[in-house]
Amino acid sequence: MLALAGVSKAFGAVRALHEVSLGLYAGEAHALAGENGAGKSTLVKILAGVHRPDAGQVLLDGEPMEFSGPADAQRAGVAVIYQEPTMFPDLSVAENIFIGRHPRGRLGRIDRAAMRARSAELFARLGVALDPEQPARGLSIADQQLVEIAKALSRDARVLVMDEPTAALSGNEVARLFGVAEALREQGCAVLFISHRLDEIFELCGRVTTLRDGTWIASEPVAGLTHDELVRRMVGRDLGTLYPKQDARVGEVALRVDRLTREGVFTDVSFEVRRGEIVALAGLVGAGRSEVARTIFGVDRRDAGTVEVNGRRLPAASPTAAMSAGLALVPEDRRRQGLVMEHSIERNIGITGLKRLRRGPVISRSAERDRARDWAIRLHLRFGRLSDAVDVLSGGNQQKVVLGKWLSTGPEVLIVDEPTRGIDVGTKAEVHRLLSRLASDGLAVLMISSDLPEVLGMADRILVMQEGRLVAEIPRERATEENVMSAATGRAS
Structure with a gap:
């Protein structure tokens, strides 16, 4: 065909x-x-x-x-x-579906009723409940x-x-x-x-x-x-283990979350992450995992609860304070939230540390380039020139740039939301190896993932969320696909 x-x-x-x-x-x-x-x-x-x-x-x-x-x-x-x-974020779901092909009624006007009806038919065919009139933004x-x-x-x-x-x-x-x-x-x-x-x-x-x-x-x-x-x-080679989890010595509490609540999104979430640990936050899409991460980092405002990094309590809704305390967040949507797509590789990696790159009143281009080159080598980044726009990189290499951007800050706690979404198995193994090495070096890692084998293969502990609540904590030695999914779907005994 x-x-x-x-x-x-x-x-x-x-x-x-x-x-x-x-x-x-x-x-x-x-x-x-x-x-x-x-x-x-x-x-x-x-x-x-x-x-x-x-x-x-x-x-x-x-x-x-x-x-x-x-x-x-x-x-x-x-x-x-x-x-x-x-x-198109400011248009409705139905308008996005039929953009440039709107059904027309008499006098050539857009037939919005027909557009909504056809959109509803498509969603029924897909078996999903989306409102055609809902704005795409959000x-x-x-x-x-x-x-x-x-x-x-x-x-x-x-x-x-x-x-x-x-x-x-x-x-x-x-x-x-x-x-x-x-x-x-x-x-x-x-x-x-x-x-x-x-x-x-x-x-x-x-x-x-x-x-x-x-x-x-x-x-x-x-x-x-x-x-x-x-x-x-x-x-072109044998990959070796996809989940190269190293044993690490678990240290003191680096991140403490106590009764964190955002009304209508998640309620009364409490947990700790210790140095050397990889703790996975698991659950179905829509359970509130990413929202918890955003609230911990201060992107979203919390209605109740506290967040502490190394015993230091963070103010609400202040990413700047979170970064100063040693918190780093690799977001789920790397293109919209993790990168400035039209900027260069070196500028994206350096953007979290502009103060350290400053020489007097200006940013040192050579320092910015040296920093980017260092992390590009460490993360095995594939690129043409460091001055190339990050938009020309493959998805896996874009993810490495986001990781480099945050790791270059020397964080105490690293939150990674869907760290291997949309990247190939070779790069996936590299990311897993990096996370394992960081944890063995004493970094506290909170990993959010919808990939159940990844959760089981990389986590020391698994925290399971269901409909905005933390419903289970499962240690690595007792974690199976069955008990994680049972907790995520509300079937846990």
């Missing part, structure tokens, strides 16, 4: 794709696998009409096609759900992704490209999405599915194409392929 034949694409001196071929067939779910920086996003943007290939062809039903822009690809029946949501990552999925389905696509659509979804939401994808496949659509969660590839897809460093490695049936074999194709 849709194919790439010998496609190459370069951005300056960076070769993103080199002679890559791929065929998508009607009625088939096809996975695209590879590390961050392997060329997956560039391939998707060529299919979507965002980029034109430097060489090779795009074929639609066997005929060469030249997409002059995304509108051409959409008219040809190609719909893309990108890894990062692209919402939607969670999960809800933004669901709006993107509904937008794609509204176009009656023949080819549906899903670029990390499940990265921020709960287990039930993933199951619903897979049901929709399966129904579309049965109706004759071609589905291209991109995910760093290998279990999802093996569950949904019939074939998988692997890219490495912009080059085609293999296209093969998923049946008969093992996880280890697929990882080896992706990274």
Whole structure:
């Protein structure tokens, strides 16, 4: 139905794709696998009409096609759900779904009733309860992704490209999405599915194409392929352990949270994190985990309770005081909350320590560059130049920049919210190794994750939240998928 034949694409001196071929067939779910920086996003943007290939062809039903822009690809029946949501925050959910394609009534006016009704039908098809009239501003990552999925389905696509659509979804939401994808496949659509969660590839897809460093490695049936074999194709080596948790000596309490409350969001949350510990905050999407982290750091105002770092009580709603006390927060949404996308790599890493980079009344560019280079080396960052905008980096390398930005402050407590969301298995192992090493060096780590194997593999203790309340504390030696999920869903005895 849709194919790439010998496609190459370069951005300056960076070769993103080199002679890559791929065929998508009607009625088939096809996975695209590879590390961050392997060329997956560039391939998707060529299919979507965002980029034109430097060489090779795009074929639609066997005929060469030249997409002059995304509108051409959409008219040809190609719909893309990108890894990062692209919402207009001041418009309603329904307006975001039908932006540029509003249903019209008499006299050419927008038929808002029809738009709301069609949006409601799409959400019913997805099995989710979102209000079409709700403003997009303030939607969670999960809800933004669901709006993107509904937008794609509204176009009656023949080819549906899903670029990390499940990265921020709960287990039930993933199951619903897979049901929709399966129904579309049965109706004759071609589905291209991109995910760093290998279990999802093996569950949904019939074939998988692997890219490495912009080059085609293999296209093969998923049946008969093992996880280890697929990882080896992706990274070109044996990965070793994905969860390299080191034993660490647990020290004194570094972070103490007592009866923290934010009305209507979470209530009476109390816990401690000690030096050398990795404590995971687990639960379903919407349980209030990220909101607790934001309130601890002072981004959101608390209504009751206290937060202490090394015995020092923090004032409410003051990120500056939190940073001064040695608290660091790597947020869930790295693009909107963790980085200034149009600024350089070196400026993003240095932005948390401008006072230390100051030479008199001005910021020392050489000091800023040296600091950035030091952390780029430590974190194995892949980049062209430190002066490049962080927007050109892959998702995994952007996450490393956020980590470098906060680790360069020398924190006492590190809060990481979904630290490996949307990054490949190779980078995931690097992040896990880094967190484990930091904890063994005496850092207190509070990790929020929706990835249950990550929680079980990395945490010394697991705190489980359900509907805004802390409902269970499970030590590492007693933690299983069953008892964590039982607590998260309210089924714990």
